[in-house]
Amino acid sequence: MLGWQIFVHSVRMVIRNWRQALRIGLIPSTLIAVLTFIFHGSQAIGSTNQSWFAWFESMSSAGQAGFALVVVGNLFVILWVFVAWHRFVLLEEYPNGWIPPLHAMYLGQYLKQGVKVLAVAFVVSFLISFVCLLVLVFLTSASSLPRGVLNLPPLVSSFISFFVVFRLGITFPATAIGQTLSMKNAYYFTKGKAGSLLFLAIVQLTGIFLAEVIIGVVASFLPMLSLAADVVFHLFFSLVHVSVWTTMYGVFVEKRELA
Numbered sequence: 001m002l003g004w005q006i007f008v009h010s011v012r013m014v015i016r017n018w019r020q021a022l023r024i025g026l027i028p029s030t031l032i033a034v035l036t037f038i039f040h041g042s043q044a045i046g047s048t049n050q051s052w053f054a055w056f057e058s059m060s061s062a063g064q065a066g067f068a069l070v071v072v073g074n075l076f077v078i079l080w081v082f083v084a085w086h087r088f089v090l091l092e093e094y095p096n097g098w099i100p101p102l103h104a105m106y107l108g109q110y111l112k113q114g115v116k117v118l119a120v121a122f123v124v125s126f127l128i129s130f131v132c133l134l135v136l137v138f139l140t141s142a143s144s145l146p147r148g149v150l151n152l153p154p155l156v157s158s159f160i161s162f163f164v165v166f167r168l169g170i171t172f173p174a175t176a177i178g179q180t181l182s183m184k185n186a187y188y189f190t191k192g193k194a195g196s197l198l199f200l201a202i203v204q205l206t207g208i209f210l211a212e213v214i215i216g217v218v219a220s221f222l223p224m225l226s227l228a229a230d231v232v233f234h235l236f237f238s239l240v241h242v243s244v245w246t247t248m249y250g251v252f253v254e255k256r257e258l259a
Contacts (some may be wrong), residue, residue, distance in 0.1 A: 003196035006251065007203050009258050010243035013089065014236060020088055023095040025081045025235045032070075032077045033231045039070045079107045081235075082242045086176035089246045090254075106176055113175045120183060121164035129157030159205075166201045172242075173249035181253065189252040204241055211237045 014021055084100035087093040095101070132153040167190050174181035190197060211233045218229040250256040 001196065001199065002193070003199035003203070005258055006196070006244060006247050007200060010240050010247050013243045013247070014239045017088075020095060021085075021235070021239055023098055024084045024088060024100045025239060026231070027098050028077045028080055028100065029231050029235045032073050033227060033234075035073055036070050037227055037230075039066050075111075076107075078238070079110050081238070082172070083107055083110055083176040085239055085242055086173045086246055089243065090173060090177050090250065103176075106178065109175050110172060113171055117165055117168045117171065117183065120168065121161045124164050125157040125161035128160050129153045132156055159201075162205065163198065163201045166204065167197050169245040170249045170252060173246045174253070190248070193252070200244060204244065207237050207240065 080100065080102060083103055083106050084093075084095070087101075087103070087106075088095065093101070130153075168183050168186050170189065171181045171183060171186045215229050215233050247258075251258060
């Protein structure tokens with residue numbers, strides 16, 4: 001199965017190039033993890049029933065500014081590491097030290113492309129979720145629907161949104177290496193590969209869930225290692241995720257053979 005081959009190739013890519021992976025992602029990921037850890041330590045949620053919005057509203061101005069800094073910092077590090085990894089794999093741009101090269105122009109273009117892809121994913125998932133809800137209401141009275149059924153449209157919407165982002169994700173490696181690949185062309189290059197992409201999307205979601213479980217288990221048994229586990233596992237799974245996009249770009253667009 002092509003989807004499984006792409007996934008295995010991506011995992012092996014990260015493991016085989018673990019030295020480069022550490023040079024590209026370790027320092028930025030550690031810095032932002034420490035910043036996030038410090039912020040969460042100083043801004044705890046008041047109660048388990050408190051929403052994130054209520055939590056944010058309850059912060060001081062300094063706390064809200066800190067939260068914004070953490071969000072922007074995480075986004076910047078993600079773009080920084082992803083662009084550097086794309087360029088390492090596709091252009092063989094090896095890191096020379098422990099700080100990955102900062103391609104500011106490509107970071108900006110990567111962010112712009114991400115906003116466009118997310119906008120398309122939001123529109124598609126909203127329309128599908130709306131249709132699902134209309135069908136459910138048409139079949140039976142909404143007031144008599146089981147709660148689990150009522151939760152189905154948001155779940156379908158979330159998965160469809162992730163799948164759309166995943167399918168259009170081959171535009172990201174192109175952006176990172178200075179190539180132009182429209183979302184229309186990305187759809188064309190992945191045409192007929194829906195089964196493989198669906199499999200990859202499910203595997204990716206499973207990987208994200210497993211990463212959170214593993215980090216939670218490590219944090220509960222070895223609290224002192226929780227921060228290190230957070231950095232290592234998030235870096236590994238993030239690079240596997242971005243490697244899948246990179247491999248897809250190489251196979252579907254550049255017509256490379258899977259090793």
